[in-house]
Amino acid sequence: MNALAATNRNFKLAARLLGLDSKLEQSLLIPFREIKVECTIPKDDGTLASFVGFRVQHDNARGPMKGGIRYHPEVDPDEVNALAQLMTWKTAVANIPYGGAKGGIGCSPSDLSISELERLTRVFTQKIHDLIGIHTDVPAPDMGTNPQTMAWILDEYSKFHGYSPAVVTGKPIDLGGSLGRDAATGRGALFATEALLNEHGKSIAGQRFVIQAVTLVGRESSVVSCQWMSRRILILFSSSQGFGNVGSWAARLIHEQGGKVVAVSDITGAIKNEKGIDIESLFKHVKETRGVKGFHDAHPIDANSILVEDCDVLIPAALGGVINKDNANEIKAKYIIEAANHPTDPDADEILSKKGVTILPDIYANSGGVTVSYFEWVQNIQGFMWDEKKVNDELKTYMTRGFKDVKEMCKTHNCDLRMGAFTLGVNRVARATVLRGWEA
Ligand SMILES: NC(=O)C1=CN([C@@H]2O[C@H](COP(=O)(O)OP(=O)(O)OC[C@H]3O[C@@H](n4cnc5c(N)ncnc54)[C@H](O)[C@@H]3O)[C@@H](O)[C@H]2O)C=CC1
Numbered sequence: 422m423n424a425l426a427a428t429n430r431n432f433k434l435a436a437r438l439l440g441l442d443s444k445l446e447q448s449l450l451i452p453f454r455e456i457k458v459e460c461t462i463p464k465d466d467g468t469l470a471s472f473v474g475f476r477v478q479h480d481n482a483r484g485p486m487k488g489g490i491r492y493h494p495e496v497d498p499d500e501v502n503a504l505a506q507l508m509t510w511k512t513a514v515a516n517i518p519y520g521g522a523k524g525g526i527g528c529s530p531s532d533l534s535i536s537e538l539e540r541l542t543r544v545f546t547q548k549i550h551d552l553i554g555i556h557t558d559v560p561a562p563d564m565g566t567n568p569q570t571m572a573w574i575l576d577e578y579s580k581f582h583g584y585s586p587a588v589v590t591g592k593p594i595d596l597g598g599s600l601g602r603d604a605a606t607g608r609g610a611l612f613a614t615e616a617l618l619n620e621h622g623k624s625i626a627g628q629r630f631v632i633q634a635v636t637l638v639g640r641e642s643s644v645v646s647c648q649w650m651s652r653r654i655l656i657l658f659s660s661s662q663g664f665g666n667v668g669s670w671a672a673r674l675i676h677e678q679g680g681k682v683v684a685v686s687d688i689t690g691a692i693k694n695e696k697g698i699d700i701e702s703l704f705k706h707v708k709e710t711r712g713v714k715g716f717h718d719a720h721p722i723d724a725n726s727i728l729v730e731d732c733d734v735l736i737p738a739a740l741g742g743v744i745n746k747d748n749a750n751e752i753k754a755k756y757i758i759e760a761a762n763h764p765t766d767p768d769a770d771e772i773l774s775k776k777g778v779t780i781l782p783d784i785y786a787n788s789g790g791v792t793v794s795y796f797e798w799v800q801n802i803q804g805f806m807w808d809e810k811k812v813n814d815e816l817k818t819y820m821t822r823g824f825k826d827v828k829e830m831c832k833t834h835n836c837d838l839r840m841g842a843f844t845l846g847v848n849r850v851a852r853a854t855v856l857r858g859w860e861a
Pocket residue numbers: 562563564565566606633634635636637638640664665666667668687688738739740741760761762787788790791
């Protein structure tokens with residue numbers, strides 16, 4: 422089932438549980454605005470290249486629309502639509518004052534140079550600058566984008582509207598980014614996992630984890646050096662330092678809490694060590710070799726089988742639809758924490774539910790990223806910077822509260838955690854929609 426069909430199906434099930442009338446249901450489903458732009462840039466070799474960019478603004482009943490921008494070859498309008506809708510429910514589950522949006526450009530970032538990525542980002546921003554804004558729509562990083570991408574958007578947007586740090590979140594700290602945002606989605610997933618395991622009388626320590634997408638070869642994600650060039654600072658990024666943002670932080674934090682990470686994957690392959698992988702030495706290896714492949718203290722396994730490896734907790738942290746009817750029956754984990762967006766197809770949901778697997782759904786499990794984006798936006802608007810402890814403590818409060826709110830809806834509607842989260846999010850947005858008189 423494609424991402425949009427799957428998301429619509431979950432929304433409609435929730436609308437039915439809530440007893441929404443059909444007009445309201447329809448108005449909640451239809452996106453506010455869908456933007457499609459052609460971005461043509463000169464490549465470094467002088468030829469021209471064109472890329473299609475999207476921004477879908479799904480809903481703004483509860484506040485400015487909010488969501489990441491993805492650079493990936495598989496970006497398509499239906500998926501961006503689904504991801505934008507998921508953001509609407511996610512910000513409502515987190516109970517932060519936002520609606521939902523998502524953007525993307527169909528491109529392979531690892532095939533583009535830093536200058537080409539900068540030109541592409543600036544052209545995309547030129548095409549959408551009058552449709553985003555601090556109180557309208559606030560982008561952030563998603564797959565294939567990073568703080569540097571946000572810095573380029575901020576700079577390009579500011580040429581038209583004056584210096585506006587709050588127009589994007591997930592920025593570099595030097596430009597008003599929040600401490601703790603880089604780790605926030607992984608840290609939020611850790612808090613979510615703790616909340617779920619505690620409820621089942623367990624803790625992170627002692628559980629066996631499998632984590633997908635811990636690194637990304639070819640992704641430029643962290644500043645490693647600055648050098649003067651003419652009169653401009655050229656910031657160089659090291660692709661060898663690039664880790665999948667969500668998977669790498671989840672792995673590091675779970676390892677720190679005494680969780681045993683028995684298998685991990687990235688684009689170079691998958692590795693396993695039944696005794697537990699030493700995550701810090703794995704990351705040293707990745708820095709040197711640009712991937713998990715060949716790590717001395719683990720053995721290689723088939724990358725396609727990572728999701729069905731024997732473990733207690735499975736954390737998908739890459740693309741959508743990876744858990745589907747073809748592999749759901751083979752999954753051995755007792756818990757799935759959806760750090761990625763829509764990793765589980767509805768067919769797989771049904772199979773896994775029959776097998777007794779508990780799934781912590783994306784719109785709650787990965788909401789730590791957008792929650793700290795909200796803290797960043799608040800700090801920018803106030804012109805006041807929080808320390809990292811405050812950010813992490815507040816994140817824990819929001820994630821713990823979110824889990825309780827989801828569970829409450831599960832009790833009220835006698836449903837699983839996915840429907841608990843969907844009914845929670847949809848109900849909050851429906852209430853705001855009716856209060857604003859928009860339902861007709
Ligand atoms: N960055 C954030 O704050 C948030 C991200 N997410 C979701 O988490 C997931 C990962 O996002 P990020 O970590 O930000 O992206 P990233 O770009 O930092 O890392 C992506 C990871 O996916 C893997 N990957 C890419 N294409 C792949 C393919 N064809 N097959 C297997 N693996 C592949 C890469 O190797 C890499 O490890 C996405 O679903 C994203 O929407 C959700 C909430 C917030």
